[in-house]
Amino acid sequence: MRFNLDTIDIHTPGRYASQGFPWREWKQLRDEAPVFWYERDDIEPFWAVTRHADVLTVSDNARTFINGGPRLRLALKGEPELLRGGLDSFGTSRSWDPAEPPDITFMDDPRHRQTRKLSSWAFTQGCMRSVADHFDALAQEFTTRFMENLTRTGHCDFVHELAAKLPLAATGEILGLAPDDWKQLLVWSNAMLGEVAPEHMQPGESVPEAAERNMNELRAYLEDLIHTHRAPGGGPSPFINRLVTGRVNGELLNDQQLNGYLFLLIGAGNDTTRNATSGGLVALLDHPEQLARLSADPTLIPRAVEEILRWTSPVISFLRTCTEDFTLAGQPIRAGDTVCVFYPSANRDERVFREPECFDITRDDNPHLSFGFGAHFCLGTNLAKAELRSMLKALLPVLPKLALTGEYRRIANTHVSGYSTLGVRRIT
């Protein structure tokens, strides 16, 4: 079946929730119009970039394609862009500067590089090697508890009961947050994606109102943390102590900048890794021959993690603003135009991946772009991979006892994708 490219939908959150990724539409775009001017009534137009090579070019040319322009994430007309909304009520009540970039993803070099450096020391491969055994133990503990619970109840929600646990614990530990607060972080980071479970809503509140209240609560929590760590002698978190004393261009970060920094680290680290875990579970259960291979040879876990990342592509898209006339794949782009890169599409590009529609945990050449590329390459790459390796190690022995119930809900979002609930049952 061929689509009319002028009517395809690759931009509405509802589409991603009800039908998942627009794989066939992206394939047709890659084949026929890899840099496509996408114009619809309910969104400002943008160039849709769907091929691997072109996503790389955009990501690797941070001077031409900047993050600091007017748009960074897809948002329908009249809806605030994800993460910029924080300024609306909390930021206004604190008289924050609306011109200040909300976090490093909105910055460009040199400020971006300097600000990113204030935390990148905590996410190096060396740091992750030193916590690998600890992550293994945590993943094992969470999985054992999950299986005990599942044995008792027969079925449960995999996202809430297991996939969410390690990302929260890992973020909580690296940021030095109190374990009692980790559960609440989950509610808050879900709210960042506009997801609020009924039990976390107040009477009479709409979902957007509940999401905003939750984000404001997170901002207030971070504000307290920042003040505690600014006090003489610092606070209990070595990470936050270092962040509040770090300087960019000789200046300490102010409350607004620190709040935005921590807000990003909490948001970026939780839902993405959780979605890779739940999407990975579905992929393995849907491909029993791959699961059998992995069970027979657990040394394949690192490769399986890469394939799960390619397959699930938890981050869908990012926008850039073009600063000068540029020709991308033969298509002239004008200064001021918005460009949108679609990572899942790049990860299925048949020009780069052998049999891209095949989930293959032994794939050895796997240059997926799930973590982006270039100046803004995901800061948490090593952490996410370490978590996913630990989760897979812990899950592998119990996977033959799990089946999908067929009940699930997908996140209604065009920036981060995945399951908000995923029913599993125990088989004997």
Ligand code: HEM
């Ligand atoms: C499977 C899990 C994850 C995926 C798929 C993912 C994906 C991405 C992507 C696509 C980007 C944008 C890259 C670009 O613009 O080129 C990004 C940026 C970022 N990620 Fe991740 N991420 C994951 C986990 C994490 C974790 C665990 C953290 C923890 C701190 C994290 C922190 C960040 C930050 C801070 C940025 C902004 C970097 C910058 O602008 O310089 N991510 N991530």
